[in-house]
Amino acid sequence: MSDNRQEIYRQLLDKNITFVTFRLPKEPSVTTYVQTTPGTVQWKSIHDISVKKGFVMAPFDTRNGKKYIMIKPDIIFNDTPGKEVVDRIRSLPSNPQPDWEIASPVVTSKNDFVQQVKTIKKQISTGYFQKSVLSRIKLVKGNYIDHARNIFDDTCRRHPNAFVYLFKSDHHFWLGASPEPLLRLQDGIASTVSLAGTRTHSPDNMKLGNWTMKEVLEQEYVTRYIHDILREFNIRDYRVTSPYVKKAGDLVHLRTDFSFRYAQVKDRIWELLDSLHPTPAVAGQPKDEAISFIKQLEPHDREYYAGFLGPMISDDVVDLFVNLRCMKITPESLSLFIGGGITLESIPEDEWEETQWKAKSLLNIIDQYSTKTDDKAAVQTTHR
Secondary structure, three states, rough: HHHHHHHHHHHHOOOOOHHHHHHOEEEOOOOOEOOOOOOOOEEOOOOHOOOOOEEEEEEEOHOOOOOOEOOOOOEEEEEOOOOOHHHHHOOOOOOOOOOOOOOOOOOOOOOOOOOOHHHHHHHHHHOOOEEEEEEEEEEEEEHHHHHHHHHHHHHHHOOOOOEEEEEOOOOOEEEEEOOEEEEEEEEOOOEEEEEEEEOOOOOOOHHHHHHHHHHHHHHHHHHHHHHHHHHHOOOOOOEEEOOEEEEEEEEEEEEEEEEEEHOOOHHHHHHHHHHHOOOOOOOOOOOHHHHHEEEEOOOOOOOOOOOEEEEEEEEEEEEEEOOOOOOEEEEEEEEEEEEEEEEEOOOOOHHHHHHHHHHHHHHHHHHHHHHOOOOOOOOOOOOO
C-alpha cells in the first residue's frame, strides 16, 4: 500500500470517519467514497433511497430491524490519491468512536448444521417449498481492523471477477468479495444473473456436463424466478444466456445472464429491484415460505449478509451486488457468513463441506495476518 493510502486509512479509522472502498469486477482501479459529515444515512425501504446517490448497503431482511445504509460520496478518490486528498482528510474533524456491537456471534457446529439440513429436507418433502438457503457463521478471533485494508487489497488480487468492498460506517464494518451481480445499469442496458451451485475450481468442474442434477436444479430455480419477475414487469424483450460455469476465486458456480433495455422498466426500476431481492439464490423457492422457515431455524441474524450493496452513481448508472463471501469486522473477531442452497437431493455432510470451501476463500487471505493480531492464537473457530 502506498504511503498516502496508508495515511488516509489510518486517519479514517482514528477519526471514525465513514467511508467505503470498492473495486468493480474486472476493473483495474479501486474507488473510495468518504462521507465528511458524521452519522449514517438510513432508511427502512428501498423506495426511500431511489432518489439518493452514493454507496448503499441493504440488509437481508428489514423486518429484523436492520436498515438500508448509504455512504455519501463527499470525497471521491482512486487507488493513487495525491497529497491534496491526504490534506483534506487530515483537516476533517474527529467523530466519537463507535459503540461496537460485539456480542459473541452464534456459531453453528457441524452436527447442528447437518441436523438443520435434514430438517429442511423433511420440510421440502411435504411440498412446503422446493429449496431453502441455510447459512452459518465461522468465527476468527482477533483484532484485524488495522489489517482490513491489506486484506481488501489481497482479496482484489485473488478475486479479479468479484465485486470487492470494505465498508465502514459507525459500528458497521464489513468486507467482502461478491461473485453475484443483482442489478447493473450501464449504457441503457439493465442486467442481472441467476447464480447458484458451488464447486472448487478444477478443469473438470469447468465443464457443465460434470455437474449433478441437484446442482443444475438448484440454479434452475433461480433462473425460473428471474424469468417470472421480468414477465411480471412486462419486460418481454430480454436476452438470456444458456447456463455456464463461472469462476469466482477458488470456486466455480453455475450462472445464467439476463439483460434488457433499461427504457422498458425505467419508471419501475426500484420496484423491480425490490422484487428481485432476495432471490432464491440466497433465500429459497418459493421465497416467502423459505424465508419464514429459515428464520425460525437459523440461530443467528444474517444482518447484511445476503443483502445487497454497491454504488448508485446516477439514475442510469448503478452497480448492485448480493453481499456474499463477506465478513463482519469488530475489534474482537471476524464473523464470516457462509451458506448454501438445500434441496431434496442435498447430502447434509456435503452441504457442510460446501460452506467450508466458501469460507476458505477468505480464510486463506486472513490467515497470513493472523500472527500480526493481538490474539496470538491466530485463526480459531468456536462451536456451540
